Amino acid sequence: MAPLDESPEPWPSGLLACDKDSALLARYRATRQASETLAAPLSPEDQIAQSMPDASPTKWHLAHITWFFETFVLAPHLPGYEAFDARFGYLFNSYYEAIGARHPRPARGLLTRPALSEIMAYRRHVDDAMAQLMTQALSPRARALVVLGLAHEEQHQELILMDILNLFAASPLRPAYSSGAPAPRPSPGSAGFLTLPGGQVAVGAEGADFMFDNEAPRHIVLLTPYRLAERLVTNGEWIAFIDDDGYRRPEFWHSDGWAKVQAEAWDAPLYWRRSGTGWETLGLSGSQAVDPDAPVVHVSFYEAAAFAAWSGKRLPTEAEWEHAARTRTAALRQLDGDVWQWTSSAYGPHPGFAAAAGAVGEYNAKFMVGQMVLKGGACVTPADHSRPTYRNFYYPHQRWMFAGVRLAEDAPESDAHDAFRADVIAGLGKARKTLPSKWFYDARGSELFEAICELPEYYPTRQESALLELIAPEIAARIPQGAVLLELGSGASLKTRRLLDAAPQLSGYAPIDISESALATAAAAIAADYPHLAVRPVVGDFTRTLGLTDDEQRHQRVGFFPGSTIGNFAPDAAEALMRRMRDVLGNDGLFIVGVDLAKDEETLVSAYNDAQGVTARFNLNLLRRINAELDGDFDEALFAHRAVWNRLEGRIEMHLEAIASQTVHAADQTFAFVKGETIHTENSYKYSPEFFAGLARRSGWRVTGEWLSPAPAFAVFMLEAS
Numbered sequence: 001m002a003p004l005d006e007s008p009e010p011w012p013s014g015l016l017a018c019d020k021d022s023a024l025l026a027r028y029r030a031t032r033q034a035s036e037t038l039a040a041p042l043s044p045e046d047q048i049a050q051s052m053p054d055a056s057p058t059k060w061h062l063a064h065i066t067w068f069f070e071t072f073v074l075a076p077h078l079p080g081y082e083a084f085d086a087r088f089g090y091l092f093n094s095y096y097e098a099i100g101a102r103h104p105r106p107a108r109g110l111l112t113r114p115a116l117s118e119i120m121a122y123r124r125h126v127d128d129a130m131a132q133l134m135t136q137a138l139s140p141r142a143r144a145l146v147v148l149g150l151a152h153e154e155q156h157q158e159l160i161l162m163d164i165l166n167l168f169a170a171s172p173l174r175p176a177y178s179s180g181a182p183a184p185r186p187s188p189g190s191a192g193f194l195t196l197p198g199g200q201v202a203v204g205a206e207g208a209d210f211m212f213d214n215e216a217p218r219h220i221v222l223l224t225p226y227r228l229a230e231r232l233v234t235n236g237e238w239i240a241f242i243d244d245d246g247y248r249r250p251e252f253w254h255s256d257g258w259a260k261v262q263a264e265a266w267d268a269p270l271y272w273r274r275s276g277t278g279w280e281t282l283g284l285s286g287s288q289a290v291d292p293d294a295p296v297v298h299v300s301f302y303e304a305a306a307f308a309a310w311s312g313k314r315l316p317t318e319a320e321w322e323h324a325a326r327t328r329t330a331a332l333r334q335l336d337g338d339v340w341q342w343t344s345s346a347y348g349p350h351p352g353f354a355a356a357a358g359a360v361g362e363y364n365a366k367f368m369v370g371q372m373v374l375k376g377g378a379c380v381t382p383a384d385h386s387r388p389t390y391r392n393f394y395y396p397h398q399r400w401m402f403a404g405v406r407l408a409e410d411a412p413e414s415d416a417h418d419a420f421r422a423d424v425i426a427g428l429g430k431a432r433k434t435l436p437s438k439w440f441y442d443a444r445g446s447e448l449f450e451a452i453c454e455l456p457e458y459y460p461t462r463q464e465s466a467l468l469e470l471i472a473p474e475i476a477a478r479i480p481q482g483a484v485l486l487e488l489g490s491g492a493s494l495k496t497r498r499l500l501d502a503a504p505q506l507s508g509y510a511p512i513d514i515s516e517s518a519l520a521t522a523a524a525a526i527a528a529d530y531p532h533l534a535v536r537p538v539v540g541d542f543t544r545t546l547g548l549t550d551d552e553q554r555h556q557r558v559g560f561f562p563g564s565t566i567g568n569f570a571p572d573a574a575e576a577l578m579r580r581m582r583d584v585l586g587n588d589g590l591f592i593v594g595v596d597l598a599k600d601e602e603t604l605v606s607a608y609n610d611a612q613g614v615t616a617r618f619n620l621n622l623l624r625r626i627n628a629e630l631d632g633d634f635d636e637a638l639f640a641h642r643a644v645w646n647r648l649e650g651r652i653e654m655h656l657e658a659i660a661s662q663t664v665h666a667a668d669q670t671f672a673f674v675k676g677e678t679i680h681t682e683n684s685y686k687y688s689p690e691f692f693a694g695l696a697r698r699s700g701w702r703v704t705g706e707w708l709s710p711a712p713a714f715a716v717f718m719l720e721a722s
Contacts, residue, residue, distance in 0.1 A: 021136075031150045034382075035156070039160065052400075058160050060111065072148075072149065072359070073149060077139070081129055088122065091114075099359055151385075155385070166400045168282065183294075184379050185338055192230050193227035198224050198411075199519070202219070202536060204218040204219050204350050212363070212391070213355065216350065216353070218534075221319045223317075232404050233307065234292060247267045249310075252309040257303070269296055278290065299399060308408075312409075314409060315344040317345050336376045336386035337386060338404070340375070340376055341403075347393040420629065424666060429669070437568050441515040446492075450491070457610045463713075464714050478718065479558055480505070480556045486558070486584070487562075489561070489563065492518060493511055493525070495563070496509070506558075508533060513542075536552075559592065563594055568684060574695060575695055578696065589720075593696075595687050595692050598687065609643040616640075631665075632666030642657050651686065655680050656678060657676065657677070658677045701719040704719065706718075
């Protein structure tokens with residue numbers, strides 16, 4: 001057996017699982033048993049045959065995943081370990097050049113010896129030695145290799161099912177693997193598209209319990225607005241492609257794909273064939289009629305791209321798919337658990353990727369050319385491999401894996417600002433003109449608001465920040481280990497740092513903000529300063545964009561809503577938002593909310609009408625934005641900022657008042673103003689502690705923590721699900 005490289009870390013340290021050694025041993029045994037359970041329905045003859053060079057016999061899989069533990073874990077880390085059979089290193093090495101020569105891949109089906117019984121004895125030998133090793137204290141290096149080996153074995157569990165289906169398809173008998181075998185699930189219904197705003201988004205893994213090295217490092221990419229299909233392409237839709245001569249029309253195909261279609265006479269997905277009543281297919285549970293509502297499966301990249309072109313759509317990029325999965329909403333169905341989904345992205349290293357030292361560095365790095373990325377996970381994929389950052393990869397012509405299609409398209413340019421346009425037309429068309437305050441926050445508006453927070457008159461930021469500095473340790477003591485922090489309207493994420501400093505047990509942070517530029521800057525700074533934290537910025541309106549990734553759903557969640565932004569909502573709207581947060585955060589979630597309290601009118605009005613005029617410029621910037629984005633002709637000099645206290649409603653109101661009668665154009669509309677008429681741009685409700693507690697109670701929360709600052713009074717509440 002060739003010596004292994006003994007560099008200190010065989011795999012990036014971020015990939016170490018948090019398992020204790022005893023738990024790791026239990027996980028090892030369960031994973032190893034799962035492989036044998038998959039092989040149990042197969043005869044010894046089934047486990048010898050190899051249907052094609054890309055596939056491997058089941059017996060070889062069972063031996064190879066055992067060889068991995070023997071070679072990379074036992075040989076270097078268990079003193080006195082004796083190899084079961086020195087010849088197995090040649091027979092069951094897959095592609096590790098650093099280890100030495102190996103049996104040719106296309107000839108694995110010729111290995112009638114060693115017998116299956118000897119392979120099972122080999123597994124017992126290695127399992128016994130691994131148990132001996134794991135009853136001792138494992139070094140970080142050894143533990144990392146065990147965790148990697150388990151993920152590697154799970155990959156081969158999927159390959160076992162892929163390869164045996166391909167073998168059975170080659171038989172005239174078309175046998176079934178098992179009547180209860182997994183299969184993609186039908187998902188009839190809407191085939192609509194979800195629009196995503198794009199922007200600067202973070203993709204790639206960071207800080208996870210486990211990830212393959214090719215999932216890292218986390219990095220920022222720029223996405224233009226795009227639309228992703230809410231579900232997978234179905235068999236029924238694919239039959240329409242076939243019936244429209246999709247396999248015989250070269251205009252839809254890549255050149256190499258068209259050559260493949262002609263060379264191999266493709267006319268349908270792999271395993272399909274015509275029967276007297278229509279199309280039938282072979283699945284793991286045997287031959288069956290093609291279900292028109294089930295997702296199409298066993299199609300190549302070439303076929304996926306051709307179908308997308310025929311549909312007038314395209315395939316999503318890897319970054320688009322991952323971004324959508326991270327901002328997961330109920331609208332997106334079948335993200336995992338059915339079929340792998342082709343992307344249009346070539347498989348290459350993420351920026352900053354570095355292969356691990358030694359032989360295990362060959363695990364992914366050597367394949368980063370000539371293949372395409374697939375995302376999601378299939379019905380045959382172990383659950384641990386279904387995560388947004390997972391990168392599967394295959395050559396564009398390959399079809400035997402469980403691969404299907406989700407369509408995408410560029411969002412029309414108007415989609416990115418249709419909501420703004422609609423709100424301007426509707427708001428300025430009212431008898432009492434209004435504009436939603438969320439549209440303050442373009443790049444310039446976000447900068448002005450940060451300047452407002454530094455003003456001497458604007459007490460809320462100062463009082464809340466000082467209060468958070470004082471109470472952060474107490475709040476942090478209630479946050480569970482591994483929890484994820486979701487912040488609504490994160491802005492520059494300055495206050496967030498007080499919580500992050502006090503709560504290093506947080507595993508992730510998802511800031512949500514409507515300003516792409518502010519969010520990207522803040523998220524990048526947080527990611528740099530808190531490298532242990534998985535940062536997932538979400539560009540969008542937090543009243544709508546509150547989807548969770550699979551990883552976030554597996555962890556307890558803590559909502560953070562500082563700045564008294566809750567006061568920008570009328571009480572009934574605030575109650576609806578808090579009720580929605582109750583659903584998002586879950587029964588064991590926590591919700592930390594900053595609330596500005598009612599106080600004297602002079603203090604309130606001066607906070608929203610500062611002597612330097614920064615708040616006025618912030619308010620008037622909304623007119624500049626309308627001019628820039630909706631071809632408006634507002635003259636800012638003809639409008640004045642007004643801040644008034646509405647005692648009856650208990651709120652500060654901001655308005656833009658017309659100081660002369662005028663006619664204004666914007667968004668292809670005409671709007672008339674008379675002198676003194678206003679555009680109502682913001683409300684900021686001021687609560688009493690008792691009023692807010694009642695609001696929380698009606699929304700499904702109970703107050704379990706309440707902290708008040710000195711005058712001018714500001715409060716922070718800790719809420720738990722009631």
